[in-house]
Amino acid sequence: MEGSAPRRTRIQQEKRELILEAALEVFSANGFRGSTIDQIAEAAGMSKPNLLYYFRRKEDIHETLMQRLLDTWLAPLRELDDTGDPLTELRSYIRRKLEMARDFPRESRLFANEILQGAPRIKPMLEGELKTLVDEKAAVIKGWMRAGKIARTDPWHLIFSIWATTQHYADFDVQVRAVLGADRGGDGRFEDAARFLEQLFLDGLKPKG
Amino acid sequence: MEGSAPRRTRIQQEKRELILEAALEVFSANGFRGSTIDQIAEAAGMSKPNLLYYFRRKEDIHETLMQRLLDTWLAPLRELDDTGDPLTELRSYIRRKLEMARDFPRESRLFANEILQGAPRIKPMLEGELKTLVDEKAAVIKGWMRAGKIARTDPWHLIFSIWATTQHYADFDVQVRAVLGADRGGDGRFEDAARFLEQLFLDGLKPKG
DNA sequence: CAAATTTTTGACCGGTTGGACAAACGTTAG
DNA sequence: CTAACGTTTGTCCAACCGGTCAAAAATTTG
Numbered sequence: 001m002e003g004s005a006p007r008r009t010r011i012q013q014e015k016r017e018l019i020l021e022a023a024l025e026v027f028s029a030n031g032f033r034g035s036t037i038d039q040i041a042e043a044a045g046m047s048k049p050n051l052l053y054y055f056r057r058k059e060d061i062h063e064t065l066m067q068r069l070l071d072t073w074l075a076p077l078r079e080l081d082d083t084g085d086p087l088t089e090l091r092s093y094i095r096r097k098l099e100m101a102r103d104f105p106r107e108s109r110l111f112a113n114e115i116l117q118g119a120p121r122i123k124p125m126l127e128g129e130l131k132t133l134v135d136e137k138a139a140v141i142k143g144w145m146r147a148g149k150i151a152r153t154d155p156w157h158l159i160f161s162i163w164a165t166t167q168h169y170a171d172f173d174v175q176v177r178a179v180l181g182a183d184r185g186g187d188g189r190f191e192d193a194a195r196f197l198e199q200l201f202l203d204g205l206k207p208k209g
Numbered sequence: 210m211e212g213s214a215p216r217r218t219r220i221q222q223e224k225r226e227l228i229l230e231a232a233l234e235v236f237s238a239n240g241f242r243g244s245t246i247d248q249i250a251e252a253a254g255m256s257k258p259n260l261l262y263y264f265r266r267k268e269d270i271h272e273t274l275m276q277r278l279l280d281t282w283l284a285p286l287r288e289l290d291d292t293g294d295p296l297t298e299l300r301s302y303i304r305r306k307l308e309m310a311r312d313f314p315r316e317s318r319l320f321a322n323e324i325l326q327g328a329p330r331i332k333p334m335l336e337g338e339l340k341t342l343v344d345e346k347a348a349v350i351k352g353w354m355r356a357g358k359i360a361r362t363d364p365w366h367l368i369f370s371i372w373a374t375t376q377h378y379a380d381f382d383v384q385v386r387a388v389l390g391a392d393r394g395g396d397g398r399f400e401d402a403a404r405f406l407e408q409l410f411l412d413g414l415k416p417k418g
Numbered sequence: 419c420a421a422a423t424t425t426t427t428g429a430c431c432g433g434t435t436g437g438a439c440a441a442a443c444g445t446t447a448g
Numbered sequence: 449c450t451a452a453c454g455t456t457t458g459t460c461c462a463a464c465c466g467g468t469c470a471a472a473a474a475t476t477t478g
Contacts, residue, residue, distance in 0.1 A: 009454070009455095011455075012454090012455095029326070029327065030242065030326065031240050031242065031243060031325075031326065032243075033239065033240065033242055033243035034240065034241075034242035034243060036434080036435065036436085037435075037436065037437085038434095038435080038436095046456080047456070047458085048436090048437090048457095049437085049438085049439090049456075049458080049459095050455075050456050050457070052436085052437065052438085053454095053455070053456075056437090057436080057437080058435095058436065058437090112321075112325055112380070112381075113240075113325060115380070115381050115383055115384050116240075116318055116321055116322060116325070116380055116381075117238065117239065117240070117243070118238065118383050119383045119384065119387075123383065123387065126383070126384055126387035126388070127387045130384075130387065130388060131387060131388050131390065134388045135388075151408070151412065153405055153408050153409070154401055154404070154405045156389060156393070157401060157402055157405035157406075158405065158409075160374075160377060160378075160381075160385060160388075161374045161377075161406070161409060163377070163381075164373040164374045164376075164377035165369075165370045165373045165374060167373075168369060168370075168372070168373035169369075171321075171324070171325055172321075172324050172325075172369075172372075172373070174327050174328045174332065174335070175324050175328065175335055175339075176369060178328075178332065178335035178336045178340060179335070179340050179343045179344075179365065179369075180365060181336075181340065184365070192363055192366060193366055193369075195363070196362055196363045196366035196367065196370070197366075197370070199360070200362070200367075200370060200409070200410070201409070203360065203412065218424075218425095218475095218476095220425070220475090221425095245464080245465065245466085246465075246466065246467085247465080247466095255426080256426070256427060256428085257427095257465095257467090258427060258428080258467085258468085258469090259426050259427070261467065261468085262424095262425070262426075263425095265467090266466080266467080267465095267466065267467090
């Protein structure tokens with residue numbers, strides 16, 4: 001672990017941000033191995049050796065990107081509040097995740113790419129940080145079930161299904177657009193999805209009666 | 210279009226199958242650009258030039274693989290029968306899709322990889338064959354809704370959500386295992402998922418009353 | 419068997435890629 | 449101004465990769 005943050009000049013901070021932004025664009029579209037340093041450098045408006053002055057290896061860029069990603073990616077789940085109203089909390093969570101798929105599709109695809117390849121670079125984080133968080137929230141949901149606030153079911157698979165359905169609109173965007181066609185595949189598709197998912201999940205989770 | 214199937218010797222048939230099997234393994238794990246002909250050749254137990262004797266280009270292997278894949282991949286949806294009982298039909302469809310995720314995870318990942326990269330090689334098929342099929346089945350589902358057999362909702366997004374939730378167990382397998390842990394992440398996870406998804410979808414789709 | 423055909427392989431090639439390096443250029447502080 | 453430091457670039461390299469080719473080996477056919 002590097003104890004203190006490495007001191008960086010103003011230019012270094014700016015250029016690193018520029019590179020990370022460009023790398024997100026390129027990596028999310030072509031995957032890690034499918035992307036070249038040249039592509040990223042060009043997208044960032046600089047030469048390859050110049051880029052390599054800021055990040056010594058291609059992997060360093062990817063690693064930095066993944067570290068930042070995971071924090072923001074799990075933020076919605078962290079916000080799930082055990083003191084709030086269960087149905088409202090879950091509905092909010094679904095909405096927030098869907099908004100992330102809409103507003104940050106590149107981040108979603110970058111993440112999907114990494115998992116698809118077997119998560120070689122972030123498996124420890126999945127088994128550690130992520131598992132801890134999900135277990136914690138699953139316990140919260142279980143509490144809601146015991147209290148009769150929502151139907152009894154498996155909290156872990158419930159979380160998986162929320163991830164799957166929302167991220168689908170970012171990761172499989174091309175397919176969604178192709179199937180919906182030019183008219184229905186426009187900007188309104190996320191509102192349609194939001195309405196559908198709310199109905200699917202809430203009606204399925206309502207306590208009997 | 211090649212009118213007649215190209216005549217192939219016994220060896221050609223066998224070796225081509227061997228290569229396709231090896232390529233499925235390699236492509237689904239590393240993506241198209243992330244895979245090398247050498248890797249596929251080694252997995253198939255032959256030299257690179259020998260492999261290139263059966264498939265002239267790397268893309269040819271991928272293309273053949275994708276063509277075969279799509280047929281079997283859409284089979285479950287094709288089986289959705291408008292004369293059957295709506296809830297039973299949907300439940301069967303979900304179960305079949307989940308079984309495919311369990312039994313053919315490599316095919317699922319190969320497909321996911323292609324879509325993630327923007328479906329460069331199969332976009333026409335998505336906008337044509339796939340869209341036609343989905344529209345047709347969406348109409349069937351709409352009919353069931355009009356008849357009051359299932360709750361009114363968006364049939365297209367319903368299909369998307371079934372795809373998303375079931376394929377998630379193949380495409381994001383590493384994550385699912387990491388989160389569930391060694392004990393719950395074992396063989397039983399698909400049965401847990403099946404139970405959960407059945408409850409989620411059916412309770413959410415039941416007509417009021 | 420022998421000729422024809424199919425299959426397999428080693429050697430090779432041109433292009434690409436990740437990365438090194440030193441020299442040039444720019445900036446800033448004394 | 450100038451020395452020190454930070455930034456940028458052109459050039460280069462070794463490894464890798466997709467694909468070719470001719471010749472050897474194996475198989476099929478007559």
